[in-house]
Amino acid sequence: MRELTYVARRTVEWREAPDPKLRSDGEAIVAPVAATPCDVDSAILAGRATRRKPQIGYSIEPPFALGHECVARVVDTGDAVTAVTPGDLVVVPWSINCGTCDRCRAGLTAHCSTVPHMAMYGAPIGGTWGGLFSDLVRVPYADAMLVPLPAGLDPVAMASASDNWSLARRLVAPHLQARPGARVLVVARGSIGLYACDIARALGASEVLYVDPEPEHRAIARRYGASTAESLDPLPQGFEIAVEATGRVDQLALTVKCLAPEGVCESAGNHFRPGELPLLDMYLTGVTLRIARDNVRAHIPDALQLAASGKVAPEKVVSHVLDWEALPTALPEKHLKPVFVRNEA
Ligand SMILES: [Zn+2]
Numbered sequence: 001m002r003e004l005t006y007v008a009r010r011t012v013e014w015r016e017a018p019d020p021k022l023r024s025d026g027e028a029i030v031a032p033v034a035a036t037p038c039d040v041d042s043a044i045l046a047g048r049a050t051r052r053k054p055q056i057g058y059s060i061e062p063p064f065a066l067g068h069e070c071v072a073r074v075v076d077t078g079d080a081v082t083a084v085t086p087g088d089l090v091v092v093p094w095s096i097n098c099g100t101c102d103r104c105r106a107g108l109t110a111h112c113s114t115v116p117h118m119a120m121y122g123a124p125i126g127g128t129w130g131g132l133f134s135d136l137v138r139v140p141y142a143d144a145m146l147v148p149l150p151a152g153l154d155p156v157a158m159a160s161a162s163d164n165w166s167l168a169r170r171l172v173a174p175h176l177q178a179r180p181g182a183r184v185l186v187v188a189r190g191s192i193g194l195y196a197c198d199i200a201r202a203l204g205a206s207e208v209l210y211v212d213p214e215p216e217h218r219a220i221a222r223r224y225g226a227s228t229a230e231s232l233d234p235l236p237q238g239f240e241i242a243v244e245a246t247g248r249v250d251q252l253a254l255t256v257k258c259l260a261p262e263g264v265c266e267s268a269g270n271h272f273r274p275g276e277l278p279l280l281d282m283y284l285t286g287v288t289l290r291i292a293r294d295n296v297r298a299h300i301p302d303a304l305q306l307a308a309s310g311k312v313a314p315e316k317v318v319s320h321v322l323d324w325e326a327l328p329t330a331l332p333e334k335h336l337k338p339v340f341v342r343n344e345a
C-alpha cells in the first residue's frame with residue numbers, strides 16, 4: 001500500500017509500505033475514503049513545524065506519513081471488536097487512545113497513558129502510527145477510537161470530524177451554553193475558525209466577528225452570518241467569548257485584549273514560536289485562557305450530532321473535492337480545506 005509521505009518543505013510523495021495487519025483482536029484496518037488536511041498540516045507543509053526542536057520539545061523531521069483527518073471504510077476487524085464491522089463508514093480520531101486507562105475513562109483521550117505521549121496519526125511523535133492519507137490504516141483500539149458516521153452525513157463534509165470540525169464545536173459550544181447570546185470573536189487563518197463561526201451562529205451567538213487577512217476565508221465567514229475584518233487594528237472590544245486559531249502568539253495577545261470583563265479565550269494552539277502575552281491586562285480584565293490539545297475522541301459524537309441537526313453547514317468550508325490520486329500534486333497547492341476522495345469501485 002502507499003502512504004502519502006512528507007519529505008521536504010512543500011513536497012509530499014507516495015511511498016510504498018507493507019499493508020498493515022491486525023496485531024491483536026481489538027484492532028481494525030480501515031481504508032480512508034475522504035481525507036483532508038488539518039489546519040496544522042499547512043504549517044507542517046510550509047516547514048514551520050520542524051525547525052524549532054528546542055522550543056517545542058520534540059522533533060517532527062521528515063520523512064513521515066501525513067494526515068490525521070478522515071472518514072474511512074472499515075476493511076477488517078479483530079474478533080473482540082464489537083463497535084464496528086467491515087463495510088462501516090467511520091470517523092478516525094487524530095489521536096491514538098486505548099479507551100480503558102484512567103485518563104481515557106475521564107475523557108482525556110489526547111493524554112492516554114497506555115500509549116506514548118502525543119501518540120497520533122500524521123506526525124512521528126509518540127510512536128509511528130502512519131498517516132490518514134494512506135491507502136490502509138491500522139487502528140489499534142478500534143472500539144475506543146472509531147465512531148460510526150451517522151446515516152445521512154456526507155463523508156466529504158465530515159472528513160474533518162477527526163479533528164478541526166469537532167475541535168471547533170468544543171471551542172465555542174460549551175461557552176455559548178454558559179453564556180447564551182454572547183458576542184463571539186474568531187481570529188483565525190483556516191478551517192477551525194470558519195467552523196467556529198458556523199457553530200457560534202447556529203448556537204445563538206448574538207454577534208460573530210471573524211478576523212483573517214485572507215479574503216476567500218472572510219467570504220465564507222460572511223456566508224455563515226459573521227461580520228469580518230482583515231486585522232485586529234483597530235481592536236474590537238467587548239467580546240464574552242474569543243477563539244484564536246492562528247498559531248501566532250502576537251495574534252493571541254491581541255485577541256485577549258478584545259475580551260469583556262471575565263471573558264473566555266480558547267486558543268487552538270500550535271504556537272510553534274515563543275512569545276509574550278499581556279498578563280497584566282489579562283489580570284485586570286479577568287481573562288480565562290484555555291490552550292489545549294483537544295481530547296477529540298470524547299467530543300466526536302456530539303460534533304456529529306450537531307452536524308446531523310441540520311443547523312450547521314460544514315460543507316461550505318470544503319474548498320476543493322479532488323481525487324485520491326491527486327494528493328501528491330494537489331496537497332501542497334490547494335489551501336483551506338481540499339478533500340481527497342477515494343473511488344471505492
Ligand atoms: Zn490537527
Ligand SMILES: [Zn+2]
Nearest residue numbers: 098101104112
Ligand atoms: Zn487510554
